[in-house]
Amino acid sequence: MKSSEPLRGFTGSRRYTLTVIPPLPQPVTTALAAGRLTHALCLEAPSPALLRDTAIALVGALLCREGNGSLCGACPACRKVLVGEHPDLMLYDPDEDKDIYKKESLRRLRAELYRTPVEAPRKVAILQLAERIPAEGQNLLLKIIEEPPEDTFFVFTAQNRYRLLPTVLSRVTCYTLPPAAPADCLRRMKELAPGHTEEELNRALLRCGGSPETGAALLKDPAVQKRYAAAEEMLAGLAMANPYRVIAAAAPLEKDRAGYTALLETLAELLANPALREMYNLPSRAAAGCRAQIAPLLQMCERNAHLPLVTALLTERCRR
DSSP states (O other): OOTTOOOSSOOGGGOOOOOSOOOOOHHHHHHHHHTOOOSEEEEEOSOHHHHHHHHHHHHHHHHOSSOSSSOOSOSHHHHHHHTTOOTTEEEEOTTTOTTTTSHHHHHHHHHHHTSOOSSSSSEEEEETTGGGSOHHHHHHHHHHHHSOOTTEEEEEEESOGGGSOHHHHTTSEEEEOOOOOHHHHHHHHHHHSOSOOHHHHHHHHHHTTTOHHHHHHHHHOHHHHHHHHHHHHHHHHHHTTOHHHHHHHHGGGTTOHHHHHHHHHHHHHHHTOHHHHHHTTOOHHHHHHHHHHHHHHHHHHHTTOOHHHHHHHHHHHTOO
């Protein structure tokens, strides 16, 4: 497979098979059954694996020949989707190809979507972890998202929808996926990071937001543990309207731009965690407002803004 090509067919060493079909959000299922699904959606969840699997299940429902609003798993189209062989499904995954969101690749995507579907009556592009698309790349896609070719669908996935440009976000319909059930998440965490006590597992489970990959990293990686502890301290400061607590937690990383950026991204992730919001008595509406404010602050970090100023702006803009 050529570099920076979509995973059409998932061939070679990157072959992918969907073995468990995750449920779709109820509004999506209803819209599919009624034939009223919007052409551009964004699925949001902390787990990249859950995002990818749900996006593929959604594409299967769109390409299914039975037309009953779900992936039947039995028709030829569904069988091809399940083993990654459908020619009208394109998956762009930056974890598989770090160059997939370069301008040249996105221009090829635009051109490809204007071609006639090979087998199905429609074409679908999955843009996995779309917040990693550079701003210039997101702007390249604006027109085709707003005025797509007939029977063309986009499925964006994101761990943080607010990292998408506002102009893109306003053109997609967003759905937040429910986290994995605690028992399922715990089982997968034990597989990824064996040998930990129940206390350690439960502490990681509370903070991982239903993402077993994050939970395993919290169990195994001291740097991840340190970053999440600092982000949680910042969340506590925001919940208590205590700017000094936020500033003190962020200060050690204000001389490390990459580390500080990761800290803000982790804070955004924790703000989306219902269990932590409840623990710190932070209303979901206030948390969503803070998450929205973090996105432009991350852009300031990318533009080499003075990091103590970014922290000060965070405390001011997230004031309860």
